[in-house]
Amino acid sequence: MNVMRFDTQQCERIRRQLDAYLSNELLVETTSDVLRHLEGCEACSRELESRTKLRDALRKAAPSQLPPERLRQTIHQNLRKTQPGFWAKLETRNWVLAVAMVTVVLCAAVLGQRWYHLQQRRRLVANILSLGVSDHLHCAIQGHHYPDVANPPEQLRKKLGPEYAGLLGVVQQKLPDFQVLEAHICSVPGSPRKYIHFITRGRGTILSVILTKRGGVSLPGGRLLLAGVSGGVPLYHARLSGMEVVGFQYKDYLGFAVSDLGRNEMLQVAEGLAPALETGLSAGSESEDLGITIFRPRALQWRESSGA
Amino acid sequence: MFFRPNMHVEEFEAAALPHLEDLYRTARLLAHDPSEAEDLVQEVYLEAWKSYHRFEPGTNCRAWLFKIMFHRLHHFRRRWIKAERIQPFESQQQDNIMADPEVPEEIRDGDILQALERVPIEFREIVMLADVEEFAYKEIAATLRIPLGTVMSRLSRGRKLLRQQLAAVARSYGIGQEQPRQRQGESA
Known part of the structure; x- marks a missing residue:
């Protein structure tokens, strides 16, 4: 590594980007800037190393929290006890159609009733x-x-x-x-x-x-x-x-x-x-x-x- | 015609159960104890099954399940979550005093999980989603329903807090206690 001298402001700017770099969320151009800086700055490289070490340690420790086997069985049983309700089975887009059909039927019923009353009054x-x-x-x-x-x-x-x-x-x-x-x-x-x-x-x-x-x-x-x-x-x-x-x-x-x-x-x-x-x-x-x-x-x- | 075809529980299980370990792991690190984590995960699966008709096949089932979990988690936060919060002023002071402490050479699983538990929940959940579950920032923002900028700032602060807590745990074992003196000596 060619150790070069960087001013403090530049190191601070790079360190602010280290979290996004670690999460692989930086743009390609910015990643190149960070990499160029890291090649020449030992302090920032050590900082990245520390952060990577911490993340890897957390990633390694977390999987130790495995679910108990009974949890899988309980979920399996609960899912079979609970079926989606009638309305849940309806396709969302068909809701619109169903509502439209109900509206048409209601309108037809109202018009039919009015027509029936009109005929009754005509007979009268x-x-x-x-x-x-x-x-x-x-x-x-x-x-x-x-x-x-x-x-x-x-x-x-x-x-x-x-x-x-x-x-x-x-x-x-x-x-x-x-x-x-x-x-x-x-x-x-x-x-x-x-x-x-x-x-x-x-x-x-x-x-x-x-x-x-x-x-x-x-x-x-x-x-x-x-x-x-x-x-x-x-x-x-x-x-x-x-x-x-x-x-x-x-x-x-x-x-x-x-x-x-x-x-x-x-x-x-x-x-x-x-x-x-x-x-x-x-x-x-x-x-x-x-x-x-x-x-x-x-x-x-x-x-x-x-x-x- | 009106009903979604193949609404079979087997299909749902095939899509959702492979993510059980991921969900439980996150739930375990966010809830009080194992039984609360189990209850939470059970509720997530039941809710997901009830609203499975809204899930679009081919989209990210894992992200969808996490979104449901965090929705429930935030809904019952007062009941579920350890509300150990660091006062803003206090945390600011700690930031200044304990800026970038050294990461111990040897990190035991128990130590880092203990340190993670001490991180306030709003930072802990983002560290979990980004560093353990490896969700992208956009996915985290969608899951927690917060802006992308908030995800970035909370993740940065969460990692820093984790580092500080880990250093504190290490100091409690007598590791790294000499460092501040050495630094003082160097500066002197």
């Missing part, structure tokens, strides 16, 4: 609208209880009674294309419900405008169920027994416009009628007993008696 709307359709079919279509020539308005007002006489003008005004042939109070066999029934003719067909007291019946709310809104009155539509029916609901009454015209035509008719009828109804005073003779079609009366 159809059941309520069928009240108007059944009166139109029984009284106007099957019973043909209207004259070929329209009855005089005075006679119709008399049939309607003082409470509803005013509605005749409303119907005539809001259905300019139609002629009111008949207006009366009627009922359908098997039901105590009374209907204020206007039978009109126009556009080559018969159109009924029908009002009845709600009697606890209520059309369900919901944007998806509505066919439109006119003057703040929600309109409901259905096609039942070959007829187009548009229904509307007031505080105490249900109203119907029924005919075999197209859907859009019926909605136009109802848009004009619904708010006007509400005004007409609120102008008259309501009474539980209508106080007039209920019109009951002969054919229906016969059916009732024959049924009895």
Whole structure:
């Protein structure tokens, strides 16, 4: 070894790097610097020797701490007692898929439930609208209880009674294309419900405008169920027994416009009628007993008696 | 499809049990007594088995097991570890007074292990990982979850402390007691 003189600062710098040199963690260039210094510096070489000796002694002494054989056996037994849980077996990436699938299933369940409720409410709307359709079919279509020539308005007002006489003008005004042939109070066999029934003719067909007291019946709310809104009155539509029916609901009454015209035509008719009828109804005073003779079609009366 | 295939305990044992001696050796030098070291190693294997689905085949199983062990060790440090700490001021003084003491010519296994036990735990664990288990600095940093610079400084200080403690052990046997006087004589 060529012993050379190094200043103290250089030795201190090299000694700071000796730990990393000992652990083989120095860069190649730095290792070369250290080696060059060690070749010429006896003091630093002795220091490295001491540190290496200490490390080797520790490395030699530590393996004397061998595990007892029973430890291996205990671990072996414990591992067999403990199986990874269900969730631990799931692949991490499949967690995402599993969560996505659960989300889809939950969304489908929620949407399915909403769709089911919507269908239920649609069925309820159809059941309520069928009240108007059944009166139109029984009284106007099957019973043909209207004259070929329209009855005089005075006679119709008399049939309607003082409470509803005013509605005749409303119907005539809001259905300019139609002629009111008949207006009366009627009922359908098997039901105590009374209907204020206007039978009109126009556009080559018969159109009924029908009002009845709600009697606890209520059309369900919901944007998806509505066919439109006119003057703040929600309109409901259905096609039942070959007829187009548009229904509307007031505080105490249900109203119907029924005919075999197209859907859009019926909605136009109802848009004009619904708010006007509400005004007409609120102008008259309501009474539980209508106080007039209920019109009951002969054919229906016969059916009732024959049924009895 | 959803389940990791071949989750067999035999596969886990084949990968993990060869490192039992290394784990026990480190645990033994960091825990109070052999029974605590055994408990620790058992816990490491059970935890590793439970989370084996997270282990990526082909990666360093040994480093993974050590990481689990030190995670548990630090979690239960107050219960497990001998908290013999040297006060910073005191250790600073010792550094100044006892800078680079001579390493005894003859080092017995018992002496150096006794000296290692006297080194504070945060330095002892790094000396163990670097000098006995021969982990790279990066692996040690990942295992102990500390910065690389901290690994380097603690290792340097840990080795120095070990050297001082070994000198102290040697002095307790009457070895090397004359050295300071000789040095004083030389300087005088």
